[in-house]
Every structure is written in structure tokens, then in C-alpha cells.
Amino acid sequence: MNGLMSQNIPKIKQAYKHIKLPKLSPVPTMITDDEKQYLYWLGRDVVSGVGAVVEIGTWFGCSAGYLGAGLRDGSKSVPFYCFDRFELQGIEKRKAREQGFDHIEELEVEADIMPITAEHLESIYSIQLYKTYIDKNSWTGGKIELLHLDAPKRESDIIHVLKTFAPFLIPEKSIIVLQDFGMPRAYSLPLIFGELREYFELVDIPSENSTMAVFVYKHQMPNLILSDPENFSFKKNTRDCIEGWNKMATYYTNPSQKAFFNFGLALYFFRKGEKELAVKIAKENAPYLSVEKAELLDKRLCTRIWKLAFK
Numbered sequence: 001m002n003g004l005m006s007q008n009i010p011k012i013k014q015a016y017k018h019i020k021l022p023k024l025s026p027v028p029t030m031i032t033d034d035e036k037q038y039l040y041w042l043g044r045d046v047v048s049g050v051g052a053v054v055e056i057g058t059w060f061g062c063s064a065g066y067l068g069a070g071l072r073d074g075s076k077s078v079p080f081y082c083f084d085r086f087e088l089q090g091i092e093k094r095k096a097r098e099q100g101f102d103h104i105e106e107l108e109v110e111a112d113i114m115p116i117t118a119e120h121l122e123s124i125y126s127i128q129l130y131k132t133y134i135d136k137n138s139w140t141g142g143k144i145e146l147l148h149l150d151a152p153k154r155e156s157d158i159i160h161v162l163k164t165f166a167p168f169l170i171p172e173k174s175i176i177v178l179q180d181f182g183m184p185r186a187y188s189l190p191l192i193f194g195e196l197r198e199y200f201e202l203v204d205i206p207s208e209n210s211t212m213a214v215f216v217y218k219h220q221m222p223n224l225i226l227s228d229p230e231n232f233s234f235k236k237n238t239r240d241c242i243e244g245w246n247k248m249a250t251y252y253t254n255p256s257q258k259a260f261f262n263f264g265l266a267l268y269f270f271r272k273g274e275k276e277l278a279v280k281i282a283k284e285n286a287p288y289l290s291v292e293k294a295e296l297l298d299k300r301l302c303t304r305i306w307k308l309a310f311k
């Protein structure tokens, strides 16, 4: 494990919370204020410049803007690349409208938003944008020091991204930030990173208000490991699956946040048809949920499990 990361991340956890963010022009976003601060801090104080910064899932450029502002304010000249389909979806329009960006109505569904993102980012930092689907991502940019993932949530996309970018990560150095790691519907992230925990070490769950997780790349992962995901032990063996998941869950110190995270495992088993196990996990975790989280799971995220277990 990287000495710098293991020793400094807990310290900086305090530090990043006190960071005063630079003022950037507002754009619709899916990240929280804590996440903005954390990304800004990573760019400013942690990235050293031994490799590029790469983001997959940029949308209107909020997270990229704070990462870029961090690089700028830390006087780094690190190459920074962002990949996204940059194609506005109906649900994204709704989210932007909910955040008060009424002029989103002027854009059609599937509109190309890359020019808008480029305009937002151009005055912050020099960032190369790529308009591409995840399964078409390729990489020839050399070593990567920071990989921020905010688009791949399903298994095939995560595997493609790891196959494409992981060979360029630097052992004991590179940082991988996963958005939505703690979000039940994105359960493939903890399942896969739990499976690959020998290569990726979970080093930080920065905030109780965020579903983001931070990993350090420990040592070179043979690409062969990714060649047949059906061989992953979490798929073949329920005990291995639960063990890998629980290893990830130990990083959560907030009981409600941890219980919410564990609903991801319940959802995985539910969708696999293992409903009894799903209900068992739901029942074990429900008592620890905050009222808001319980309501979110009941009304929006795990409605069928909730009904089966509690109604």
C-alpha cells in the first residue's frame, strides 16, 4: 500500500472538509459539495504529475471543473482527459431542471452537450474532451495517476474500463475514485472491486453524505483476470461474494450509510433470484437506516425487496 496515501488520507480527510472551493460558474451536476471539495483537493494537493488525470462520466463538467481547478491552483501541468457520450438523456434534463437550470428546456433529448461542457471547462484548465461510449473507450495516453469513474456502473462497462485503463495505472501510486460505489443500484462496483481487492485497496470513504469511494492501485493486475468475468468467485460462490462485500463494508463507519450500502448486496441477490437471502440482508440492515435512507429505498431504490420484507 502506498505509504503516502495510507498515512495522509485520514489526515487530509479533515483538511479537505475545510477547503474553500474556488468559485466556478454553476452547471448541472450529480456530485455533492463534499465530492467537489474532495476532487478539488485531490487535484491540488495529491496529484503529483507522474501520470495523466482521466475522467469517465463528465456530463456538464462539474467534477472535471473542480479537479481541473485543483490542478490549476496547485500549479500542476498534468494532462487531463475526459470521456463521455455527451448526449443529453431525458432523466438528465429532469435533474438539471430540478437544480434550477430552466434553460435546459432549450435542449432536445440526445442533444450534443460537449460544446457546453467545453465552454464551461476552457477557462479553468486545459482538458481534452472525448465524445465516446464507454464500450468504445480506448487509451494511448500513457501512465494514469488519477482515474475518476462516474459513468461505468454496470458490469460490462466496468470491465471494459478496467481492461482499457488499468494497464496504465501506477502500482502504489494511482488513485481510482468511484462515484456511486455506495449506491445500491451500482452494486457491480463493490462486487468487482471486492473481487479485485488484491489489486485495488479501498483507502477512503470520504464522507457520510456521499456514495463515493477512493482506491489506491496496489500492484499490477494481470489483464487475464478480466478475460472471463463469469469466473469471478463472487458469481460462483455465495460465501465468497458475501465475504468480498463485507470487506468493502468494513470501511463504512456510519451505521446508516453502511446499511444503505448493504442494500446493494440485497439487490444483487434479489435480481439473481435469491430472494430469501435478499430479504434476510434487508431485514438485518433496515434497523440501522436513517428515516430518509429507509424512505429512499422503500419508495425508489429497492421497492420490491422492501415490499417483500416489510409489507
Ligand SMILES: C[S@@+](CC[C@H](N)C(=O)[O-])C[C@H]1O[C@@H](n2cnc3c(N)ncnc32)[C@H](O)[C@@H]1O
Pocket: 028, 029, 030, 031, 056, 057, 058, 059, 060, 061, 062, 063, 064, 083, 084, 085, 086, 087, 132, 133, 134, 135, 150, 151, 152, 157
Ligand atoms: C452521473 S453523470 C456524470 C456527472 C458528472 N461527473 C458531474 O460532475 O456532474 C454520468 C455521465 O456518464 C455518461 N455516460 C453514462 N453511460 C455512458 C456510456 N455508456 N458511454 C459514455 N458515457 C456514458 C453520461 O453521459 C453522463 O454524462
